[in-house]
Amino acid sequence: MDEAAVAPNCLQGVRVLDLSQFEAGPTCxxxxxxxxxxxxxxxxxxxxxxxxxxxxxPKPGADAYYFMIYNANKKSVTVNLKSxxxxxxxxxxxxxxxxxxxxxxxxxxxxxxxxxxxxxxxNPRLIYxxxxxxxxxxxxxxxxxxxxxxxAAGGNMAITxxxxxxxxxxxxxxxxxxxxxxxxxxxxxxxxxxxxxxxGRRLQxxxxxxQLNYTRGAFVNHARTGKPVVRGGGGFGPPVPPSDxxxxxxxxxxxxxxxxxxxxxxxxxRRMVKVMxxxxxxxxxxxxxxxxxxxxxxxxxxxxxAWTQLHTKHDAMKILGDAGIPAGAVFDTGxxxxxxxxxxxxxIQRQHHPNGELRMPTFPVRFDGKPPKIAPAPLLxxxxxxxFGSWLGLDEKDVQGLKDDGVI
Amino acid sequence: MDEAAVAPNCLQGVRVLDLSQFEAGPTCxxxxxxxxxxxxxxxxxxxxxxxxxxxxxPKPGADAYYFMIYNANKKSVTVNLKSxxxxxxxxxxxxxxxxxxxxxxxxxxxxxxxxxxxxxxxNPRLIYxxxxxxxxxxxxxxxxxxxxxxxAAGGNMAITxxxxxxxxxxxxxxxxxxxxxxxxxxxxxxxxxxxxxxxGRRLQxxxxxxQLNYTRGAFVNHARTGKPVVRGGGGFGPPVPPSDxxxxxxxxxxxxxxxxxxxxxxxxxRRMVKVMxxxxxxxxxxxxxxxxxxxxxxxxxxxxxAWTQLHTKHDAMKILGDAGIPAGAVFDTGxxxxxxxxxxxxxIQRQHHPNGELRMPTFPVRFDGKPPKIAPAPLLxxxxxxxFGSWLGLDEKDVQGLKDDGVI
Numbered sequence: 070m071d072e073a074a075v076a077p078n079c080l081q082g083v084r085v086l087d088l089s090q091f092e093a094g095p096t097c098x099x100x101x102x103x104x105x106x107x108x109x110x111x112x113x114x115x116x117x118x119x120x121x122x123x124x125x126x127p128k129p130g131a132d133a134y135y136f137m138i139y140n141a142n143k144k145s146v147t148v149n150l151k152s153x154x155x156x157x158x159x160x161x162x163x164x165x166x167x168x169x170x171x172x173x174x175x176x177x178x179x180x181x182x183x184x185x186x187x188x189x190x191x192n193p194r195l196i197y198x199x200x201x202x203x204x205x206x207x208x209x210x211x212x213x214x215x216x217x218x219x220x221a222a223g224g225n226m227a228i229t230x231x232x233x234x235x236x237x238x239x240x241x242x243x244x245x246x247x248x249x250x251x252x253x254x255x256x257x258x259x260x261x262x263x264x265x266x267x268x269g270r271r272l273q274x275x276x277x278x279x280q281l282n283y284t285r286g287a288f289v290n291h292a293r294t295g296k297p298v299v300r301g302g303g304g305f306g307p308p309v310p311p312s313d314x315x316x317x318x319x320x321x322x323x324x325x326x327x328x329x330x331x332x333x334x335x336x337x338x339r340r341m342v343k344v345m346x347x348x349x350x351x352x353x354x355x356x357x358x359x360x361x362x363x364x365x366x367x368x369x370x371x372x373x374x375a376w377t378q379l380h381t382k383h384d385a386m387k388i389l390g391d392a393g394i395p396a397g398a399v400f401d402t403g404x405x406x407x408x409x410x411x412x413x414x415x416x417i418q419r420q421h422h423p424n425g426e427l428r429m430p431t432f433p434v435r436f437d438g439k440p441p442k443i444a445p446a447p448l449l450x451x452x453x454x455x456x457f458g459s460w461l462g463l464d465e466k467d468v469q470g471l472k473d474d475g476v477i
Numbered sequence: 478m479d480e481a482a483v484a485p486n487c488l489q490g491v492r493v494l495d496l497s498q499f500e501a502g503p504t505c506x507x508x509x510x511x512x513x514x515x516x517x518x519x520x521x522x523x524x525x526x527x528x529x530x531x532x533x534x535p536k537p538g539a540d541a542y543y544f545m546i547y548n549a550n551k552k553s554v555t556v557n558l559k560s561x562x563x564x565x566x567x568x569x570x571x572x573x574x575x576x577x578x579x580x581x582x583x584x585x586x587x588x589x590x591x592x593x594x595x596x597x598x599x600n601p602r603l604i605y606x607x608x609x610x611x612x613x614x615x616x617x618x619x620x621x622x623x624x625x626x627x628x629a630a631g632g633n634m635a636i637t638x639x640x641x642x643x644x645x646x647x648x649x650x651x652x653x654x655x656x657x658x659x660x661x662x663x664x665x666x667x668x669x670x671x672x673x674x675x676x677g678r679r680l681q682x683x684x685x686x687x688q689l690n691y692t693r694g695a696f697v698n699h700a701r702t703g704k705p706v707v708r709g710g711g712g713f714g715p716p717v718p719p720s721d722x723x724x725x726x727x728x729x730x731x732x733x734x735x736x737x738x739x740x741x742x743x744x745x746x747r748r749m750v751k752v753m754x755x756x757x758x759x760x761x762x763x764x765x766x767x768x769x770x771x772x773x774x775x776x777x778x779x780x781x782x783a784w785t786q787l788h789t790k791h792d793a794m795k796i797l798g799d800a801g802i803p804a805g806a807v808f809d810t811g812x813x814x815x816x817x818x819x820x821x822x823x824x825i826q827r828q829h830h831p832n833g834e835l836r837m838p839t840f841p842v843r844f845d846g847k848p849p850k851i852a853p854a855p856l857l858x859x860x861x862x863x864x865f866g867s868w869l870g871l872d873e874k875d876v877q878g879l880k881d882d883g884v885i
Contacts, residue, residue: 077678079666092694104666119741125701134700138693204843206822212798214805217720221735221805222794224813226722228648229637236722236733236807239647240636240706241655241691250658250690255842257665258487258512264672270485273843277805278824281838282658283649285546286500287810288837292542293533297731297809298648312625314634314644323705325644327629333527386630390620397622397629397685399644401705402695405632414614416686429696430689434663434682435612 073415074431074442080106083260084460086159086166087111087143088183090118092216092242093200093276094172095139096249101168101256102142103432103441109456110140110447111159114147114477117449127425137427137446141420145447146456147477150181154476158461163188163195165460167263168256172200175211185271195269196259198252204275214276219244223280228287230300248279308332309359310369311341314399315377317385325399326382328373328389332359340392345376418443453477481823482839482850488514491668492868494567494574495519495551496591498526500624500650501608501684502580503547504657509576509664510550511840511849517864518548518855519567522555522885525857535833545835545854549828553855554864555885562884564590566869571596571603573868575671576664580608583619593679603677604667606660612683622684627652631688636695638708656687716740717767718777719749722807723785725793733807734790736781736797740767748800753784826851861885 083106087098102108112118123135149155160183163169169188171178178184178199185197202214209222217238220226225244230237241247252274259270281288287298301308309332317324330337335357342350350356355365362369377385382398389396398404406428411417415435420427422445431440457463463471471477491514495506510516520526531543557563568591571577577596579586586592586607593605610622617630625646628634633652638645649655660682667678689696695706709716717740725732738745743766747759758764763773770777785793790806797804806812814836819825823843828835830853839848865871871879879885 077666077670079670079678081670083669100662104662105670123741124697134697138697138700204818204822204824207818208816209794209798212794213801213803215737215739215803217735217737218803218805221722221733221807224808224810225647225649226733226735226807227731227809227812230645231639231642234639235724236731237638237645238722238735239633239649239651240695240708241633241647241651241688242694243647243649243651243655243691246691246693247649247651247655247658250655250662251840251842253662254508254512254658254665254840255844257662257669258485259844261491261665261669261672262487262489262513264669270487271843271845273846274841278819278822278838278841280649281813281819281824282841283651283654284810285654285838286650287648288814289532289542289546291810291814292546292835292837297811300648300730314629314646316643322708323635323644325629325634327625327634327646329623329625331623333531386617386620390617393621395621395623395626397626399629399634400632401635402632402692402699403705404635405689406696406699408616410612410615411686411689414612414686416612416689427700429700430686430693432659432662433686433690434659434680436663436667437679438681 073413073439074418075436075439076105077436077441078105080104083107083168084166085109085168085170086162088171088173088178089200090172091120092139092245093248094170095120096246097252097256098143098170099139099141100253100432103443108143109452110143110145111148112145112449114149114450117145121449127422127427131424132446132448134427137420137422138429140446142444143447144452144456145450146453147450149476152476154474156182158476159183160188160191161461164192166192166195167260168196168198170198174213175201189269189271193269194263194267196256196263196272197269198256198272200248200252200274200276202276204278207275207277216242216244219248219276219280223277224284224287225280228284228298228300232301234300236300243280243283244276247283248274248276251279251282309363310366311373313370315374317377317382318380323399323401324382326377326385327397327399328377329395331395337394338362340394344388344392344394345372347372415440420445422446423448481821481847482826483844483847484513485844485849486513488512491515491576492574493517493576493578494570496579496581496586497608498580499528500547500653501656502578503528504654505660505664506551506578507547507549508661508840511851516551517860518551518553519556520553520857522557522858525553529857535830535835539832540854540856542835545828545830546837548854550852551855552860552864553858554861555858557884558589560884562882566884567591568596568599569869572600574600574603575668576604576606578606582621583609597677597679601676602671604664604671604680605677606664606680608656608660608682608684610684612686615683615685624650624652627656627684627688631685632692632695633688636692636706636708640709642708644708651688651691652684655691656682656684659687659690717771718774719781721778723782725785725790726788731807731809732790734785734793735805735807736785737803739803745802746770748802752796752800752802753780755780823848828853830854831856
């Protein structure tokens with residue numbers, strides 16, 4: 070239901086010149102667009118940014134779902150960056166922009182003459198943002214990176230996986246989206262500062278470095294023990310049971326539920342035994358104490374498993390939640406898309422794109438009660454005439470001339 | 478090296494009244510503090526926020542490492558929220574603040590008389606931010622949440638784990654820190670908007686909803702196939718090989734490397750076979766084509782394994798990276814803490830706390846070349862006199878009187 074969402078308009082009047090591609094840069098500019106900035110993607114006239122063809126879309130030959138999901142609410146212009154006049158156009162746009170962002174391979178943007186020094190000289194108010202795989206001065210600074218490379222080298226995989234088995238890649242794309250979110254924070258802080266100082270700033274983030282922000286729990290553990298975390302499926306170290314994923318009816322691949330009894334709150338255990346029909350264990354000193362419970366881990370996990378296996382994950386989550394026990398069913402995209410409250414609350418919306426529809430999550434923070442409304446991702450060059458008109462004062466004839474000359 | 482970091486000062490003059498605890502709220506206010514805001518934690522005079530005693534710290538009885546890592550650069554005052562005069566003090570502070578944030582159990586803040594309606598009436602410029610486990614209107618809106626509950630119910634666990642095996646909790650604390658980062662974006666956007674409008678906004682995020690922002694890759698996959706993702710250890714679906722984690726010398730639990738050959742870029746494969754000493758396969762039509770390579774998956778994975786097993790993960794990453802092949806060693810906290818460039822670049826810093834030292838990652842974005850400098854987490858009530866003086870004009874005698882009366 071679209072009425073569940075609104076335009077928060079926080080960034081009205083902010084112009085973002087967006088030369089980013091794939092996911093790490095585009096997720097950053099997408100949230101800026103959803104919060105009200107005018108984000109203009111600058112794309113190759115021949116096919117656009119490579120994310121447009123990453124996998125299939127709503128119909129053959131159309132933009133990919135991948136592109137649609139990471140580029141909602143933006144505009145698109147085409148510019149041929151191999152043409153000197155095209156590059157001059159980008160520089161003219163940079164002179165009018167508030168924010169510039171790119172995530173090309175190391176060194177590429179400088180070779181194009183669009184590096185920090187050059188654009189800062191043209192527009193000292195410009196906030197200049199770069200996303201790379203590895204930081205300047207890192208042993209890997211010239212290496213390529215993708216989401217999984219950052220997740221491996223940034224510490225995420227080492228702490229993800231079952232006990233005694235190989236590391237696993239976390240499914241959420243922290244290497245990309247996780248990095249994009251940290252850059253969005255930084256751009257907004259620099260924008261706020263510019264209100265007072267009138268000056269832009271140079272912002273740089275490496276995908277590897279960004280992962281460390283999300284794995285700080287493992288650094289806490291390392292400080293405590295002097296050693297890296299040992300993988301355990303449900304969490305770190307030997308947790309006080311129950312604190313793990315338990316199987317549910319009818320036993321499908323995602324029929325599981327996470328059940329957690331805080332070791333700091335014995336009430337969780339007292340509520341748990343009532344639900345499981347074992348009230349005599351509520352104040353049994355062999356169980357209510359967290360250290361004792363750890364000694365009985367196998368027995369307790371078997372007891373919880375016997376109970377969860379009698380219920381579907383949805384039922385189990387409702388029963389445990391209502392009883393005041395922290396529990397989370399392992400929901401997959403099918404479960405999430407089937408839960409009507411996500412749509413009634415505006416968290417999952419329909420992107421009404423000319424090529425077809427996509428049901429997707431929006432930026433999930435509510436502004437005065439409602440999250441940002443999703444607008445369609447742009448078709449390649451859809452806003453070329455509009456943006457060159459409003460940013461640079463070009464008329465339709467000018468734009469046609471640039472097209473005829475292969476500049477855009 | 479502390480000279481590797483600076484104070485970015487973006488949020489100078491911004492006052493944050495912080496009633497949050499544990500991780501989801503504190504990670505949000507920590508980045509605001511590192512970017513220059515004055516973040517004041519309001520804590521229970523008896524022991525402070527519960528994160529202070531979560532696990533061990535540098536010495537017995539001192540604040541936990543957990544607290545130190547998520548509360549750097551902040552200030553602390555004590556207020557007894559069970560005292561009517563204490564609550565009145567918090568309301569006086571809210572009248573002077575720019576941002577208010579809390580992440581208590583559902584309904585608690587309203588019962589204290591510190592809900593949106595009340596504080597918005599006192600200070601219409603106040604940006605009022607709340608983090609909960611589940612959204613208002615969700616079937617689970619009254620349920621408790623912790624990081625793992627949000628990661629289960631928000632879709633992260635269903636897409637994490639080995640092929641044919643149980644779901645796994647991603648090690649990075651996306652349920653907490655991931656949510657906190659999205660709230661930081663929203664607070665900064667609202668602050669920017671307030672420069673023009675003069676009005677505060679009400680911001681709310683649910684930890685479950687926030688996870689959907691990080692799992693959008695799985696929604697792309699669902700749109701393509703109509704089905705939830707099938708877990709595969711290294712990624713989604715059947716990837717074109719090599720795209721997985723491979724074992725390295727000497728075979729320890731974290732001696733692995735992620736090797737990725739993009740299916741869109743045949744050069745990766747051509748470079749890979751050269752490194753492995755099989756140059757004859759570079760243009761073999763049975764291998765260079767991505768679909769053909771998928772048919773030979775087992776054989777290719779065995780070939781890559783034979784090569785990676787001859788090298789340490791550090792050597793393998795260097796060799797592959799230098800050859801232009803995307804590769805990321807599975808680094809654990811031991812590897813990351815041992816890599817000197819993180820310290821020379823200011824990404825990992827030493828928190829010089831009166832109770833002892835903690836080596837920890839900072840917010841990883843560089844502002845004009847350097848990331849934010851870490852200052853110690855506050856001792857309980859360390860800034861009570863200072864803050865009540867500068868915010869409310871109280872003198873030392875006033876503060877002592879409040880202490881004697883059990884108000885603070």
